[in-house]
Every structure is written in C-alpha cells, then in structure tokens.
Amino acid sequence: VRRWAGLLIVSIWATALGSADGQGADEGRAIFRVLVERRAGAFVGAVAADDLQVQVAGTARRVAQVEGVSGPRVWLLLIDVSMSLMRGGRFSPGADITIHDPATFVRGIEQGFIARLPATDRLLVARFGGPETWQIEDWSSHRATPRQGVRVLPVPGESGYSIGPSPIWDAVAEGARVLEDEPEPRAVVLVSDGKATANYLSRDEAAAEAARRGVPLFAMFEPFWMASWPQVLEEPVNLGHRHLRELAAATGGFFRINDSPARLGWQDPLPDYDHFIDAMRHQHVVHVDVAGLAPGRYPLEVRAVDASLTAHTPQWIWVE
Amino acid sequence: MWTGLVAVVVPMTDLSGIGRNQDVQNGPPVVFRAGVEMVAVSATVRGRDGHLVTDLTAEDFTIRVDGRPVEVEVFSNEPRPLAVAVLVFAFYPPVDGLERLRLAGRAFIDHLRPDELAVIGTMSDEIALSPHLTGNKTILKRVLDEELWPGPINAVGAVANMAIDRLAALDGTYRRAVVFLGHDEGDRCRDSFWHRAGKDPRCTTAAHATTRARDMGAAIYGLVLPPPFGRNPARPVMAMSRDTGGGYAEVRDSDDLPAVMAKVAEGLRREYVIGFFPPAQDGREHRIDVRVGRSGARVFARRTFHLRDQQ
Numbered sequence: 298v299r300r301w302a303g304l305l306i307v308s309i310w311a312t313a314l315g316s317a318d319g320q321g322a323d324e325g326r327a328i329f330r331v332l333v334e335r336r337a338g339a340f341v342g343a344v345a346a347d348d349l350q351v352q353v354a355g356t357a358r359r360v361a362q363v364e365g366v367s368g369p370r371v372w373l374l375l376i377d378v379s380m381s382l383m384r385g386g387r388f389s390p391g392a393d394i395t396i397h398d399p400a401t402f403v404r405g406i407e408q409g410f411i412a413r414l415p416a417t418d419r420l421l422v423a424r425f426g427g428p429e430t431w432q433i434e435d436w437s438s439h440r441a442t443p444r445q446g447v448r449v450l451p452v453p454g455e456s457g458y459s460i461g462p463s464p465i466w467d468a469v470a471e472g473a474r475v476l477e478d479e480p481e482p483r484a485v486v487l488v489s490d491g492k493a494t495a496n497y498l499s500r501d502e503a504a505a506e507a508a509r510r511g512v513p514l515f516a517m518f519e520p521f522w523m524a525s526w527p528q529v530l531e532e533p534v535n536l537g538h539r540h541l542r543e544l545a546a547a548t549g550g551f552f553r554i555n556d557s558p559a560r561l562g563w564q565d566p567l568p569d570y571d572h573f574i575d576a577m578r579h580q581h582v583v584h585v586d587v588a589g590l591a592p593g594r595y596p597l598e599v600r601a602v603d604a605s606l607t608a609h610t611p612q613w614i615w616v617e
Numbered sequence: 618m619w620t621g622l623v624a625v626v627v628p629m630t631d632l633s634g635i636g637r638n639q640d641v642q643n644g645p646p647v648v649f650r651a652g653v654e655m656v657a658v659s660a661t662v663r664g665r666d667g668h669l670v671t672d673l674t675a676e677d678f679t680i681r682v683d684g685r686p687v688e689v690e691v692f693s694n695e696p697r698p699l700a701v702a703v704l705v706f707a708f709y710p711p712v713d714g715l716e717r718l719r720l721a722g723r724a725f726i727d728h729l730r731p732d733e734l735a736v737i738g739t740m741s742d743e744i745a746l747s748p749h750l751t752g753n754k755t756i757l758k759r760v761l762d763e764e765l766w767p768g769p770i771n772a773v774g775a776v777a778n779m780a781i782d783r784l785a786a787l788d789g790t791y792r793r794a795v796v797f798l799g800h801d802e803g804d805r806c807r808d809s810f811w812h813r814a815g816k817d818p819r820c821t822t823a824a825h826a827t828t829r830a831r832d833m834g835a836a837i838y839g840l841v842l843p844p845p846f847g848r849n850p851a852r853p854v855m856a857m858s859r860d861t862g863g864g865y866a867e868v869r870d871s872d873d874l875p876a877v878m879a880k881v882a883e884g885l886r887r888e889y890v891i892g893f894f895p896p897a898q899d900g901r902e903h904r905i906d907v908r909v910g911r912s913g914a915r916v917f918a919r920r921t922f923h924l925r926d927q928q
Contacts, residue, residue: 379743380743380744461745462745492743493764494747494764494766495745495746495747495764496748496760496764499756499763534709534742536715536766536767537766540763
C-alpha cells in the first residue's frame with residue numbers, strides 16, 4: 298500500500314494552473330466528451346455531428362466533428378472507507394437494518410467491476426477516508442492485484458482510515474489528477490455513500506477538476522439498507538445520493554445505486570458496474586465551434602436530437 | 618429563552634488578547650502577584666426585556682468568592698471579533714429538521730462580521746471538522762449545504778476537542794467559542810459503537826473537552842432542539858455550557874431562528890471579562906457570585922471555579 302498523503306491540496310491547486318486537456322482542439326474549436334445512452338446501460342455506438350445540439354454559455358454552437366474513442370481504458374477505482382460507510386453493527390444482529398455489509402460490498406466491487414473489465418484495460422485501486430488517500434499497489438492490467446487490494450479494504454481495526462471523515466470531493470479531484478498523465482480514455486469509478494465531510498473543495502470544484510481533464514466520474518451509490526424502508530433514497534440516512542448524482546453528472550459521467558439486496562437474504566444481481574464499463578466503450582469526442590470566445594470555462598449544455606436519448610457530457614467546456 | 622448563561626474561568630495567560638493597558642479602562646490597575654493565578658470570569662448581562670446590557674463599568678460589578686468579596690483587577694467590555702466552531706448534531710431528523718439546522722447555521726454565519734471566523738463541524742454520521750476556519754461566508758454555507766448528514770453518533774466530546782485544537786491556533790485577539798446546534802443527546806462515541814472497525818481514537822469525554830475549553834477561555838453554547846424521544850437525562854451540551862461560561866437554550870419550532878442566532882452572535886461579542894485574584898490557590902472548587910448594581914439587570918456568570926494546585 299502506498300500513500301498519496303499530503304499531495305492532495307497542493308496538487309489540486311497546482312494543476313489548476315496547468316493545461317486543461319489531454320486531447321488538443323483545433324483553432325477556434327473546443328472539445329468535450331459525450332456518452333449517449335438509449336436506456337439504462339444501453340449506449341449508442343455511432344454518433345454523428347448532427348445527432349447533437351450544443352449550447353456554450355447559452356448560445357447554440359455548431360458541432361464540427363464527432364470521433365469515437367478507441368483503445369484500452371484506464372480506470373481509477375476510488376473507494377470510500379470512511380466512518381459512515383464502513384461502520385457496522387449500529388443495530389443488533391437480526392434487526393432489519395444492514396449497513397454496507399462488508400462481504401457483499403467487496404464482492405460487488407470485485408465481481409461486479411474488476412472481473413468484468415476487458416483484459417486490456419488498466420486499473421488502479423485507491424481508497425480514502427480521513428485526510429489521506431491511499432493508493433493500493435500500482436497500475437495493473439493483472440486482476441489479481443486489485444482484487445486482493447479490494448479484499449483488504451474492510452479490515453477491522455485500521456482506525457486510521459476506516460473511521461475518518463469523507464473528503465469525497467477532494468478525493469475525486471485528486472483521482473482526476475492521478476489520471477491526468479494516463480492515456481485516454483480514462484475514468485474514475487467512485488464507490489461511496491455520498492456523505493461528504495471535511496473537504497477543502499466544493500462538490501462543483503471537484504467536478505470541474507475532473508471535467509477539465511476529460512475524466513468522467515461514475516458513482517456507485519452504496520445505500521444504507523433497511524428492509525422496512527422500500528423508499529430507501531428518501532430516508533434521511535441516504536441523502537448522500539443527491540450529491541453523488543450531481544457530481545457524476547457534472548463530469549459527464551453518471552450514477553448508479555447498488556441495489557443488490559443479497560444482504561437482506563435473497564438472490565441478487567451484481568451491481569451495475571457493467572454500465573460504467575459499457576459506457577466507456579462508447580465514448581465520443583465532440584469538436585465544437587467556439588470562434589469568438591475568449592479562453593476560459595463556459596457552461597455547456599448538450600442534447601441529443603433524438604429526444605429518447607440521453608447525452609452525458611460535462612457541465613462545462615474549456616476554451617483555450 | 619436563555620436558561621443558563623454561565624461564565625468561564627481562564628488562567629491569566631489567556632487574558633493576553635484583552636491587552637491590559639486598554640482593558641482596565643473602567644477599573645483599578647492590574648496587580649500582578651508572583652505565583653498566583655488570576656481568574657477571569659466572562660459574563661453577560663441582560664435587562665428585564667432580555668436585551669444585552671453593554672454599558673456597565675467595573676464599579677457596577679461585585680464579585681464574591683465563597684461569600685467573601687474580591688477586588689476586580691482586570692475589566693473589559695470591549696467587543697472582540699469572534700472565532701466560533703459551529704458543531705451540528707442531526708439525530709435522524711426528518712429532512713425539514715435538517716434544513717432547520719442548516720437555517721440556523723446560515724443565520725449565524727450571516728451575522729459574522731468581516732473580521733470574524735467560523736468553522737463547521739459535524740458529529741452525526743461521521744466525526745468531522747471542516748478544514749476551513751474562515752470568514753468566507755460562501756465557503757461556510759457551502760459546508761453547511763454539502764457536509765451535514767443525519768446519524769446517531771453525537772460525538773460531542775470528540776468534535777469539541779477537535780474544534781478546540783483548531784481554535785487554539787488563534788491568538789487572543791479573538792473571542793473563541795463553540796456553538797452546538799441540534800439535539801442534546803448522550804455521547805455515543807464509545808467502543809461498543811464500532812463493532813468491527815474498533816474504537817475511534819478521537820473519542821474523548823465531554824468533560825475533557827470542557828476542561829480544555831475552559832483552560833483556553835472558550836465558552837461552549839448550546840442551541841438545542843427538543844428531545845426527539847421525550848426527555849433525555851444525558852445532556853452533555855448543557856453541562857459543557859454550564860461549566861465553560863457559555864449559554865444554553867432550547868429552540869422551539871415556533872422560534873425565529875435567525876433572530877435567535879443574531880442574539881447568540883451579539884451575546885458572544887459583548888461579554889464582560891472580569892479578572893481577580895482568588896483568596897486561596899488551593900486546588901479546590903470555589904463558589905463565585907457575580908452581581909451588578911443596576912436595577913433589573915440579570916447576570917449570567919459561572920457559579921463555581923476550580924484552580925489547579927500551584928505545585
């Protein structure tokens with residue numbers, strides 16, 4: 298286990314001064330990445346320029362070109378091991394409440410995500426909780442190492458991390474920075490309950506740090522399950538999903554709920570990590586005409602012409 | 618509204634922020650006695666109508682220790698800028714209850730002056746203190762909006778201890794205080810709460826945090842919601858406020874929260890600080906009685922103090 302300790306804040310602000318994007322844009326053009334979803338988990342493989350309507354800072358802009366992205370994907374799996382998520386046993390065994398059962402939590406990540414990755418993709422596993430982010434081993438396309446890393450996550454007694462606060466926003470920004478030097482396409486997968494605490498950055502600042510590096514965030518929300526509360530997301534214990542949903546959307550990624558009910562005693566599907574994997578197989582780079590705009594960050598709105606489709610794009614575009 | 622405003626006892630060294638030359642504006646000269654620890658008592662005074670009385674002089678106060686009068690050596694009624702830790706406990710309230718706590722926090726932040734600082738902490742689902750001790754109201758409100766989560770822990774002692782660590786880094790220019798918002802429930806930061814993960818080493822007792830706050834000259838205030846399940850015998854915030862010279866009030870649904878928070882902020886700024894030498898430096902607890910000669914005025918001041926043995 299290697300630490301990123303101490304890097305977090307300094308590096309966030311240092312990189313904010315640097316170059317914005319890993320993929321260059323032509324003169325008078327800026328680029329963003331898009332995922333077009335037909336329905337949950339079904340992504341459109343071919344996207345043309347006239348399939349999209351783009352507004353930059355409220356003004357319609359012409360889409361000049363859309364390119365499919367190929368090549369192995371680079372993933373950072375970022376796992377929240379903070380107090381709210383890893384604390385167990387708040388209620389006596391047998392109660393209808395189970396909090397992030399560690400066995401299914403780990404199994405969902407291992408089998409739902411790591412085992413499903415294409416062999417050529419590269420993966421780095423990291424965890425955070427408290428003021429430091431820990432990187433588990435090095436980049437690897439060998440799956441045994443990250444699997445082992447995930448299995449040791451909920452080790453009892455490692456109170457240095459497992460009962461700390463949740464600087465989710467800071468960790469996402471740091472994760473995007475770690476990916477900055479990796480080849481595209483690249484993405485962060487965040488596993489969390491969304492209960493952020495003790496952050497230097499705001500949620501939107503973190504989203505911008507990821508978006509400007511072309512790193513979509515895919516968030517897997519780990520709820521606090523109660524069998525007697527079918528409307529689990531509306532309960533006060535699960536308000537974190539609202540922030541995760543908006544954070545992921547602002548980066549051009551999206552959000553899923555680990556609604557695997559195995560912890561409640563019946564057969565379950567694996568969490569929808571395959572949606573994230575499929576999405577990154579269908580990512581496109583969009584070149585848009587931004588002539589006349591001064592360098593800077595602008596609000597970006599993108600819609601698919603086919604209203605039945607959903608276009609996932611960052612909330613902002615950077616003009617250089 | 619205020620059920621028990623009390624005062625704080627601090628060592629003489631913690632009077633540094635007052636600036637002795639200017640502070641003794643209405644009282645006798647400061648007397649320094651080698652080897653004797655001065656006691657400083659903070660007090661607020663309210664009139665019959667509940668409004669703060671801020672124009673009293675040293676001559677208006679009388680202090681008795683164990684029934685015997687003592688001389689006022691240091692006196693100040695100069696408002697000092699605040700440095701406040703706002704610590705929120707949300708015990709699974711309905712969502713609108715959480716919003717009410719946010720409203721209270723935002724109202725308090727709105728009443729901060731440009732030279733004042735605050736930091737937000739939470740103790741419900743995680744024990745966390747924001748890294749931002751700042752006067753930037755945008756950041757403070759962002760923390761309230763993004764970093765409060767309901768939960769059962771109520772780590773009063775731990776989060777207060779963390780807040781005191783943060784406030785201790787400031788010099789005596791600031792009037793340092795801790796304000797608790799939320800239910801005043803028992804502290805659940807204990808071994809049995811972490812079956813798997815082990816005890817959080819940050820857990821500490823409210824009594825320990827109280828002692829540290831008192832030593833630093835920081836008062837603890839509680840603006841508490843009514844108990845969610847009826848009367849709760851464990852009210853750690855009430856005890857902390859009583860023992861540090863802060864204040865304690867239960868906020869009803871019908872109360873105007875912004876007005877309450879404005880009153881708290883102003884009360885924090887407009888405290889009188891009165892210093893005296895105790896008759897005995899014996900390490901025991903002594904009774905203290907602070908009164909003013911103005912008709913109808915009510916003093917909220919600590920009723921006991923305890924000096925460490927001078928060994």
